[in-house]
Amino acid sequence: MKSKKAAFITLGCKVNTAETEGMKKLFRDAGYEIVPESEFADVYIVNTCTVTNMGDRKSRHMLRRASKLNPDGVIAAVGCFAQVSPDEAAKIEGVNLVVGNNMKHNIVELVEKVKENGPQKYVNERKELSDFEELPIETYDDHTRAFIKIQDGCDQFCSYCIIPYARGPVRSRGIPEIIKEAEALIQRGFKEIVLTGIHLSSYGVKEGTGLGELIRELHKVDGLERIRLGSLEPMFLSQDFVNGMETLPKLCPHFHISLQSGCGATLKRMNRKYTPEDYRNIVKRLREKVPDVTVTTDIMVGFPGETEEEFRESYEFCKEIGFLWIHVFKYSPRKGTPAARYPSQIDATVKEHRSKIMIELAEEMKRNVLASFIGREMPVLIEQPAGENSDDMEGHTPNYLPVVVRTERENAGEIINVRLDSVEGLSLRGIAL
Incomplete structure (x- = not known):
């Protein structure tokens, strides 16, 4: 009997990466062979992204590409683009299954329904995305570190971001389930796990636990040598958490702390919940208490209304902090967000110029940080x-x-x-x- 084949295409963040591995396990358990995305398959799962308009475009492109590889196959638009724009996803030629967030655990059954009954669409409203979706992972293809999704959803509503609508409200995974998955991954030979989520800093807030408690429990897992945290909000790194790090030797002394802009006025328009001074104090606290700590960040250039003075303020702030790396990206209006309607949208050539200047700074700072460790x-x-x-x-x-x-x-x-x-x-x- 000919084996059924499934292929996966993953766009976007590390949470999507983790969810794709969980879906692969479901298909393997159902008797499917997992093949590369460029090969013929009976089923193509495109785990989509909608964080920017470019994410939408890439999602549409990958869905069309999958459809050409097997016009008679099941082509599934899954995840954030499917959640926010289900009708648009369903209209793409060849797409016959649209699955929003919190329905991925049923993906195999939904594929079978398409085979039996034709095109299907399963998308919940934001308020219905209230339970953490379990997609256990046993291994990772082509990775030497393993990502464990511990949190989903976001309640921050930054003015440029669609993700609270795509991912729903904040919800967290139980500590016992996380420990079980970590133990399974360690059994497969992984030495390092990365804790990931849509708004990682919110982990356990509604449940009365928190990242600190989870990290302490993970320290008890035999064979686990490194625990790394995904992107954090600045205000998460409280004095108590930083003080407690000396009792957490497995926690990697690297923090990706999202900044977005080093200018207070810009941060206010972004609806971010901190000031440059808050950020400065948090980094100072880390460097005083944590040996060899490094900090990386994200910076957006060309946000609506960003004057040359505001950009310079952001640039000088980054220079002062001395990041190991900055992920620099140019603002692009995301349909459905307040910032897309703001006046004073910045010209593309200005954004390109500012991006180039900030990347040059990022590279200079990285070389400086690296040089400080020579001889170690x-x-x-x-x-x-x-x-x-x-x-x-x-x-x-x-x-x-x-x-x-x-x-x-x-x-x-x-x-x-x-x-x-x-x-x-x-x-x-x-x-x-």
């Missing part, structure tokens, strides 16, 4: 070859310094000690000890 010996999680025919491997230290080192490919997934010798481009060159 640090553990590095070996992840992947540095190039197709390279004898070098790439990996990261606990504080997320990228390292290139000559070592065996069989060491992928292992943690080895490395002496950091020099800066090459935007990485450190190390020698395996």
Whole structure:
């Protein structure tokens, strides 16, 4: 009997990555063979993104591409684009299944319904997205660190962001379920897990727990060597949490703390809930208490109304902080958000210019941070070859310094000690000890 085949295309964030792995497990358990997205399959699952208009465009493009690979197959639009624009998704040629968020756990049964009854659409309203959707994961394809989704939803309503509508209200996963998944992943050989969520800082708030309690419980998992946190809101990093980090040796001293702008007036228009001064104090607190800590962030340029003075203020603030890395992105109006209707939209050429300037700063700061660790010996999680025919491997230290080192490919997934010798481009060159 010919085996059924399913292919997956994942767009967007690390939460989507985790959810795709959960859906793959469901299909494997149902007897499907998982094949690469470029191959013929009976079912194509496109886990979509809607965070920007570009995310929408990519989602539509990937759905059309899947349809061309098998015009008679089941083509499923799943996730955030499907949740926010279900009718638009359903109209794309070849798409015969639309599944919003919180319905992915039923994906195999929904695919079978399409086979029996034709096109289907399953999308809940935001208020109905109230329960955490369990999609357990046992392994990750092509990864040396494992992502565990612990939280979903967002109640912040930043003026530029559609995600509260796509993902629904804040909800959290139970600690026992997270521990069970972590133990299964460690059994598969993973040394590092990354805790991820849509608004990670909200973990456990409604349930009366919190990230600190979860991290303490994860420390008890034998074989787990590193716990890394996904993107955090600045105000999460309280004095109590930072003070408690010395009792959490498995927690990586790297924090991605979302900034968006270093200008107070811009932050106010964005409806962000902190000031540059708040952010400055949080980073100071971390650097005083946590050895070797590094901070990365996101910066948006060209937000509506951002004057040259406001951009300069943001630039100088970033320079003062001294980030390991800045993910720089140009503001693009997202239909359905307040910021898309703001006056004083910034010209594309201005946004491009500001982006270039901020990226140059990001690269300069990264080289400076990397140089400050030359001569140190640090553990590095070996992840992947540095190039197709390279004898070098790439990996990261606990504080997320990228390292290139000559070592065996069989060491992928292992943690080895490395002496950091020099800066090459935007990485450190190390020698395996």
